[in-house]
Amino acid sequence: MRQMLAVLTVVATLIGLWYLACIPMNMQGVLVEAERAGAEVSPPDAAVRREMGGVSLALRNGFAVPATWAQERPRLPAPHQVAVELWDTTVMKKITSKRSLVYHGWVTLSATLLGFGIGTVLGVLLAVGIVHSRVMDMSVMPWAIVSQTIPIIALAPMIIVVLYSVGVQGIIPKAVISAYLSFFPVVVGMVKGLRSPDAMQLDLLRTYSASKGETFWKLRLPASMPYLFASLKIGIAASLVGAIVGELPTGAVSGLGARLLAGSYYGQTVQIWSALFGAAILAACLVGLLGLIEKTVLKRMGMA
């Protein structure tokens, strides 16, 4: 109960700060509209106002404060505006509608899951190779690290162009970008996990003359499970980011990335923010789901 209260207090504080931030952010625009509507604003000269900060304008035009939370195209939409937009575009729209966030979310989610699957399989395979072969350890690991230093936003268009030129388009390029981001945490986590058994446990298997395969299946793999799940949680969030980024440079017409892009083209800040929150909620659900699977699996294994 106390914990609940603490959580709610933090959330309420954040929302309060958000409302406060809306006032100076949106004041300029609100005053322009108010002046057009014939209201008396201070100072009356638009050129002077443009030079002034949002806070001082708010202090001189207290009457305009409520309007900063109700603009049609605010610089910073208020929380309830985002919430209403989210509600309208998820629950109130048919999910087949091009304006439904569920529809766009599914487009992104399918690429995310495909990319996550590819990235996880690739990551696990690379980790197995790295743990068992010194050559792979020395040749693959540095490239895996270098691959993550290239900004994905720079790489994504190239991946899409290259794949398009060989006739691959649609969900695959997005999934590739998403796999590109998600394989890395899986590699790092799995290498660590597969190496987690200590010398004594490896010696024990040696006394049984166990093969490399038996050591892998009976010791290394089960021992790596907690590490794998930690990596998967990072990996799936990275996958979602990858899928969204993959939608940006193509001018895609559907997907959460497309919603972000369209929103910014037309100055639809409310749409941008609701797409952002849609993505965040989706990521939270995915990570939560993985957490649930983790708990079940580890409990079954007697490790939780």
Place this chain on the structure above:
Amino acid sequence: MNGTGQQPELSSVVSAKGLDLTFQTNDGPVHALKDVNLEINKGDFVSFIGPSGCGKTTFLRCIAALETPTGGSLTVNGMTPDEARRKRAYGYVFQAAGLYPWRTIAKNIKLPLEIMGYSRQEQDERVRNVLELVDLAGFGGKFPWQLSGGMQQRASIARALAFDADILLMDEPFGALDEIVRDHLNEQLLALWARTGKTIGFVTHSIPEAVYLSTRIVVMSPRPGRITDVIESPLPKERPLDIRDSAEFIEVAHRVREGLRAGHADE
């Protein structure tokens, strides 16, 4: 009396002659074992005692083919240690129980049996037998964290016994346990030894433990690791815990202590 194996006995299971092992480290070579000669006979309970760095664990690991000697000869059951391992000549008990947390006690004991390809039915039977042997009947379904440290170590002994190896190699198996648990386990180990007739190599750094358990005590000293004394115990096979207050026991313990001191004085 010093057991260097002058008379080759048919019942000899471990035979080391002029055994040398030098580790190459960054600080130069480390002489872990130097000219070690020892015969271990069938049914012996041999303890290795000495300060850290004296090579007692290294010697045990050589027998188990976990280390490769750089000189001399070493046979186990008349074979090279490597061959002996493949023939499942020994079970090894480490200082920590090292049970897999994701396996139940029974499944942990099955681990070597699975690798060695025993049938499902035989696995179950053997698990039942060894659990009884170490007094853990009824605990097969528990996970390691549900057991005390002493029980975990007993389970790890059961695991080493499960596949009928004639030799049991134990590397400070009770080192991490408290005195009372240790006494109890020592008593149980002797009973187990009497019942199974196994040959046991036992590394320890506790003088009372070595004297209480062994038929022979090998005293070792460091730099280079070598044997300084081999003491045949005059104690009877039947050993209640209070034998430790007897004059004979104290005398043997005294001799072990002298041997350890002599090893140090050499430096």
